[in-house]
Amino acid sequence: MSHASDLVAAARREQGVRLPVWFMRQAGRSLPEYRELRKGTSMLQSCMEPGMIHEITLQPVRRHQVDAAIFFSDIVLPLKAMGVDLDIVPGTGPVVANPIRTRADLDQIGSLDPAQVGFVTESITSIVDELGATPLIGFAGAPFTLASYLVEGGPSKDHSRTKSMMAGDPELWDELCRRLVQISSTFLQVQIDAGASAVQLFDSWAGALAERDYRERVLPHSSQVLGSLTGGVPTIHFGVGTAELLPAMAEAGSDVVGVDWRTPLDVASRRIGPDKAVQGNLDPALLLAPWEVLAERVREVIRAGAKAPGHIFNLGHGVPPTTDPGVLTRIVELVHEEAPTIRQEAQA
């Protein structure tokens, strides 16, 4: 690449009127070619085989002409690779055999050695080679979201054991998070070193927290992850339902803050401040709506994003598995065709 991709330029607030677009969970169940390829292979198995990782990561780029690939993996993959007894159960999500409730349970969580995820390096090398000028986004789960799976033992509606540990045994909580900081940081650094052009830290469930708890017991750990990275690639920090947390999440130090559909991007940008780009934020539930209605919503997102110092178009959360992938392709076309004009007008 002789110059930065649109995605990297947007993340660095060096964006013109071109608007990069990708979709969280673009590599996944919405694509028939993905469902075909995954037949007979479990989720975690498929995240450890370089050939499958390569194919699945590239599928949405070939199909939709998105401006970035997102590495095909799962936030619990590094834990699995370290030997933590967990699985991803279809229809449920990550299930941890021995949830972490006491100090003794911490013994399960050692350090991640890059050699344990050699398949990541191997697959990124080949992915980046095929992608050419299109950037690859690496990712990891943030300590809070990883900890919530480990403490609850699986997905949770209210994260009550997690919150109770944070409030009731902050030393244990912080020790768990310190270990997860090492794991998240290492997993991201491996991806950067292998050729990722940007990375996203997913703190998917941070929005379940009050700001006070987020600031005291989550922000320091996420800041450490983001601050540890070397290589100068831009970072994106994302969670859902974070209306009250946006300023605090921005303080964690990423270049870009991902925003769900509940907060318009211009409003989010004012809360986050002028030194960050934004990513988002079409409501994925609207992917079922008639095209003309959806197209108007896409234009609104473009318009609001034009007021931020940088904008990467995305959904406000992941692509639902039942999405018609043709709709995603049309959104990419619309963004590429119409964004320059809309952004120019909005910024005039």
Add this chain to the structure above:
Amino acid sequence: MSHASDLVAAARREQGVRLPVWFMRQAGRSLPEYRELRKGTSMLQSCMEPGMIHEITLQPVRRHQVDAAIFFSDIVLPLKAMGVDLDIVPGTGPVVANPIRTRADLDQIGSLDPAQVGFVTESITSIVDELGATPLIGFAGAPFTLASYLVEGGPSKDHSRTKSMMAGDPELWDELCRRLVQISSTFLQVQIDAGASAVQLFDSWAGALAERDYRERVLPHSSQVLGSLTGGVPTIHFGVGTAELLPAMAEAGSDVVGVDWRTPLDVASRRIGPDKAVQGNLDPALLLAPWEVLAERVREVIRAGAKAPGHIFNLGHGVPPTTDPGVLTRIVELVHEEAPTIRQEAQA
């Protein structure tokens, strides 16, 4: 009653330093006496038998000495009473046999005739008699939340069919909501006429919406429900995850706005304005935390609520079924013992 109860005084912003406290879902599975009484009776059956309604409504008042009873029912009960084919499936929630997707499906939803819920009037009469000076809060589901169950066919993570109908066929959506306005209004009015001292409109899932959609397609219907009521009892309007919606929800015209734990009550009160009281907002997930930690959180909620022109202490969402009811009793005691001093200091 020769003078207004603490709850009604708080709702009317005529509160002194006394702080009324009750809990959403206080009548329910956290109580062993509830689980005992419900044995062999389905949820919807138990909501239609005056003897059971009476007992279950009174159980938490007797046990916890809360300052209000909440009528034992379910937001889908009026629909069931009208003959809509639905059930509450344990572990799942309301399941609707024939979800509403087209205009023809609307035929299922007629008008609620107060005679169809005669058991409500009958049970409230006896409940109010036993409660004496303690107020009874009646409730109903708001049109959006009721519609989301009817359109999705059951609980939904992303409400995508509901949002797509709102955006894609607003005429059908509004017609469905107009019918639900009549049902919610009638159900609340029946409870008021039978002796409820206050009513709460539950728009539990409104927080899934962007403000723009809420204002266009939800707020007018909720306003109509709240505006239709006669009898002069105070009204409470509640949803979860409503950080971005609080000003709009306040415009619907209730006396009190219920706030979840994500927004501190003093912040919420500033957004809502000086002409509303607030209700909330202890994080129910913290009910598992050690008592001293929890007690400090209760005090913080009291302190923040003291800055609002009226405060009713509650959780930020319902009591989880696994809650130790002894913890709820201790919270009531703490609120009654410490709130006057904390409020006096905070307001000084």
